[in-house]
Amino acid sequence: MQTHHFSRRRFLNGVGVTMALPWLESLRVWGDEASVGSASSEAPVRVCVTFSGNGFHSREWWAKGEGRDMELGQVLTPLADFREKLVFVRGLYHEEACKGNIHSSQTGNILSGAPIASGGQIRSGTSFDQVIAQTYGRSTKVPSLVLACETSNPSVHKNYSMLYSSHISWSSPTTPTPLELYPALAFDRLFKDSSSPEDKSVLDAVLADAQDLRRDISSGDKQKLDEYLDSVREIELRIANAGQRGELQGWRPTLEQPNIARPADGIPQDISEHMRLMIDIMVLGFQTDTTRVATLKLNNDHSALRFPNLASVEQAGHGIDYMIHHLLSHSDGSDWLKVNQFFMEQLAYLAKKLDSIQEGDRTLLDNTMLMHCSSMMAGAMHNNDQLPVILLGRAGGRLRTGQVLDYSGKPDRQLCRLFLSLMDKVDINLKTFGDATSRIEEV
DSSP states (O other): OOOOOOTTSOEEEETTEEEEOOOOSSSOOSSOOOOTTOOOOOOOOEEEEEEOSSBOOTTTOOEESOGGGOEEOGGGGGGGGGGGGEEEEESOBOTGGGSSOSSHHHHTTTTTOOOOOOTTOOOOOOOHHHHHHTTGGGGSSSSOEEEESSOOOOOEETTEETHHHHOOOEEETTEEOOOBOOHHHHHHHHHBOTTSOTTOOHHHHHHHHHHHHHTTSOHHHHHHHHHHHHHHHHHHHHHHHHHTTOSOTTSOOSSSSOSSOOOOTTSOSSHHHHHHHHHHHHHHHHHTTSOSEEEEEOSOTTOOOOEEEEEOSSSTTSEEOSSOHHHHTTOOSHHHHHHHHHHHHHHHHHHHHHHTSEETTEETTTTEEEEEEOSSSBTTTTOOSSOOEEEESOGGGTSOOSEEEEOTTOSOOBHHHHHHHHHHTTTOOOSOBTTBSSOOTTO
């Protein structure tokens, strides 16, 4: 039976609601034993994986140099403010992903490097985020938060199930981790339990306990607590507003009038709002230590998303909704670059949110190990003999950042070597993982 180890964590409690506290200088809230006169314990490392499908603009995915002098290709310019907390990795790949078709078999094993079954079977490998969740993640209420902004695709492409294209996180070799597309349900998973009234605000449920807590903390912590509670309220209101507007923008009907029931309330129509709402919920989960492991799939490989929120460069006066993401990726035009930058803007938004939250001497970004990846280097070529990977955050000081690592043309280019190194940062020390038997020592 799975054991949880958060009994000594400090929580705000209400009817059917348990809300973990953020880092506070006055209290020991990270699960350690209290002792009179001692300082608060160090915040834990958070693990975050984000993904966008179909690769990037082939000529503009690059970086060179170090630290604040690092130069970035146009795809990565939204991350310029975080160069000192960034690692650009090039040249790593999964040998097994090169053996199948050009989409599903390149995505279903992106976090495991495992062989992919075809012919109607579903089999990959347990992804490294779930290896972390099944051990390190047991310290929190929610061992792993797996979010998505595009629904999974149950069809088949070139003899491979497109469930592979829709899932990067796998709880076992035959079980893709269930995706949460609805912000309200993701939010509820963090803070509500089965006895929580559906129409009850999380904040309203814990306000009395919060007022009691204020009497026992410093003035600085009172301000931090107020800011935290305000952020919870803001997200609650945004979820409520999003639910009134209807369906997921990324699913575009082929008919003028839908021939199925309208999707349930709770998913924003605007894809940018959906992504940022999911990011805010994930940050809140990290901030409260309700979860330490999260995965966010911004879109599928072979994605059907469109982007009417972005002004087209190639078709003046129009949004970039004249072509789905997958087909757009076959070009290296200005609109493809703009969509690439849009995804990096979401990553920059996440980094900024994390970096704005102070946890002792570090920020939440400093205490996070964030990896962004894609299923191929460039959609126009479907090439996955090298995969685009960037790291953000410092893993509590364990990750060496501000550097460019290029393994192109070198031996031992297994991406799973990086996964072994990242798992080490949370004290999960495996001898092998996937096709790797050694680490990337440079990180």
